[in-house]
Amino acid sequence: xxxxxxxxxxxxxxxxxxxxxxVLVWDLSDSPSLQRSQALLSPVVYxxxxxxxxxxxxLLSFKHCGGNASQVxxxxxxxxxxxxxxxxxxxxxxxxxxxxxxCQVALTHFSLYSAVLEARDSTEAHKxxxxxxxxxxxxxxxxxxxxxxxxxxxxPCALQxxxxxxxxxxxxxxxxxxxxxxxxxxxxxxxVLKYLSEGWxxxxxxxxxxxxxxxxxxxxxxxxxFCFKRKQADxxxxxxxxxxxxxxxxxxxxxKYFEILRxxxxxxxxxxxxxxxxxxxNRIPRELFNQLQMLLEPSTVSGNDWTKLASRLGLCGMKxxxxxxxxxxxxxxxxxxxxxxxxxxxxxxxxxxxxxxxxAACIKGYLGQPQPQPQPRGxxxxxxxxxxxxxx
Numbered sequence: 001x002x003x004x005x006x007x008x009x010x011x012x013x014x015x016x017x018x019x020x021x022x023v024l025v026w027d028l029s030d031s032p033s034l035q036r037s038q039a040l041l042s043p044v045v046y047x048x049x050x051x052x053x054x055x056x057x058x059l060l061s062f063k064h065c066g067g068n069a070s071q072v073x074x075x076x077x078x079x080x081x082x083x084x085x086x087x088x089x090x091x092x093x094x095x096x097x098x099x100x101x102x103c104q105v106a107l108t109h110f111s112l113y114s115a116v117l118e119a120r121d122s123t124e125a126h127k128x129x130x131x132x133x134x135x136x137x138x139x140x141x142x143x144x145x146x147x148x149x150x151x152x153x154x155x156p157c158a159l160q161x162x163x164x165x166x167x168x169x170x171x172x173x174x175x176x177x178x179x180x181x182x183x184x185x186x187x188x189x190x191x192v193l194k195y196l197s198e199g200w201x202x203x204x205x206x207x208x209x210x211x212x213x214x215x216x217x218x219x220x221x222x223x224x225x226f227c228f229k230r231k232q233a234d235x236x237x238x239x240x241x242x243x244x245x246x247x248x249x250x251x252x253x254x255x256k257y258f259e260i261l262r263x264x265x266x267x268x269x270x271x272x273x274x275x276x277x278x279x280x281x282n283r284i285p286r287e288l289f290n291q292l293q294m295l296l297e298p299s300t301v302s303g304n305d306w307t308k309l310a311s312r313l314g315l316c317g318m319k320x321x322x323x324x325x326x327x328x329x330x331x332x333x334x335x336x337x338x339x340x341x342x343x344x345x346x347x348x349x350x351x352x353x354x355x356x357x358x359x360a361a362c363i364k365g366y367l368g369q370p371q372p373q374p375q376p377r378g379x380x381x382x383x384x385x386x387x388x389x390x391x392x
Contacts, residue, residue: 002063002156003045011054021048023081024157025112026164028220032075032087032116036186039127040219041066042103042115043157050080050111057095057106064115065154067126067181069098069327071119074105077112085112100327119184128154128322129216131178131248131261132162134171138242138265143230144203145242147174147263149191150223151216154179161221178259179322180248187250188213191224197243203227210251241266283338284347289331291362296330304354306330312350313337 005022012018025044034040041064066072074096077085090096090113095106103115119125132150148171152158159177166172182189189211196202204226215222228242242265249258284292296306310320310333323329337347344363351360 001160003043004061005047006059006061007054008056008058011056011058013055018052019049020052020110021046023048025081026161030085030112031219032077032085032114034116034218036214036217037119037184039066039117039119039125039184039217040114041072041117041127041153042155043161044112044114046081046112047107047110048081051109053109054107057108060105060107060113062103062113062115063101063155063157064098064103065101065128066115066117067128067325069100071117071123071125072098072103073116073118074098074103075114075116079112081112087114089116100332125184126181127217129180129182130154130159131180131259132159133174133261133263134162134166134169135174135263135265136170137172140240144227145200145265146225146227147244148223148225149246149248149261150221151180151189151211152177152221153219158219158221162223165221174263174265178261179319180259181257181322181325182216183250183253184217185250185253186213187252189216190249190251190254192247193226193244194247195243195245196228197241199231199240200228200242201231203229213250284334284344285366288344288362288366289334292334292359293328293330295356295359295362296333297328302355304356306333308354309333309337309350312354313340 001024003022003024005020007020023046025046030044031040032038042062045060045062047058047060064072074090074094075087076090076094077087079085090105094108097104103113105113117125117127130152132152134148134150135145138145148166148169150162152162163173191209191211193202193207209224209226211222211224214220226244226246228244242263244261244263246261246263247254247258248261296309299305299307306323306329307320310323310329313333313336315323315336323332326332344366348360348363348367351357351363
């Protein structure tokens with residue numbers, strides 16, 4: 001889910017027992033009230049019981065979707081879970097660490113927390129969205145089919161919220177989510193139907209739908225839907241499957257940047273795939289990870305830097321552009337390799353093929369050594385406050 005709470009040894013006095021909770025707040029009305037220049041970047045996280053204090057700081061970590069870590073601010077509401085919230089930026093006495101996609105907060109007492117983007121001095125800002133398409137299974141006797149497209153913050157919690165929202169409709173995630181670079185240009189989002197396969201027709205009057213800018217900028221998790229109907233007049237047309245192509249972009253910016261959404265669903269259901277992250281992945285040893293990160297980060301004349309690694313991992317176009325905006329693109333590429341359960345030998349072979357013999361030499365020193373056991377994703381952070389026991 002992308003949230004965790006770490007309580008170090010010695011945080012509770014000897015003999016004291018403290019029962020704690022870590023809650024993801026699903027009610028969107030509990031989020032901070034924001035101005036137009038502010039954007040919501042994370043879920044609301046509650047650490048309880050409210051007001052509980054410790055002898056040593058605890059570490060709260062949660063994901064954010066900001067495009068620039070320097071614009072991310074941690075907000076807190078020093079209230080319990082149910083009363084009205086009083087949000088404000090955490091004070092200077094609270095130690096925070098903002099990485100490219102995570103907020104880490106050293107807590108002296110428990111309350112509610114979230115992340116907000118502050119776009120000051122008219123500086124253009126952006127945050128990363130994930131576009132997720134959902135639909136229920138297609139049956140032979142079914143005359144109508146609805147597709148819903150969610151515009152979500154690019155955090156694990158937001159996608160999980162959409163999954164829960166789809167349960168009453170038996171909706172399934174159709175294919176992988178698409179990443180979108182949403183800017184502070186105050187432009188509404190447009191979703192435009194470009195292609196619909198034969199045998200189906202659009203029930204809606206318009207082939208385009210609009211999503212208000214602030215609904216996305218303030219993280220309200222909006223969605224838009226298209227409803228399609230089988231054509232009955234011409235029985236020669238095959239309607240046992242439905243293929244849809246849509247374009248989505250911020251209004252007035254389609255000439256600069258847009259995403260293409262493709263949807264393919266058949267009565268056999270073979271094209272509907274529920275995407276879930278792999279529960280375990282291999283880990284590159286911490287010291288080696290840091291060495292490779294430093295070697296691959298700088299751009300090279302021959303292009304055999306992190307971009308070449310990303311390309312060999314099957315990434316291209318928008319995905320590499322997304323990585324280039326991260327605080328450390330090389331670290332992102334290495335983390336993707338971990339998520340693909342790649343081995344050290346495989347990474348060594350990639351570096352040799354890339355003619356990065358310096359990186360291959362670093363990896364060779366670790367070959368044959370016992371490697372860290374596969375860990376659940378999120379179990380280990382490459383940044384932050386050192387080694388701790390994690391309570392998820």
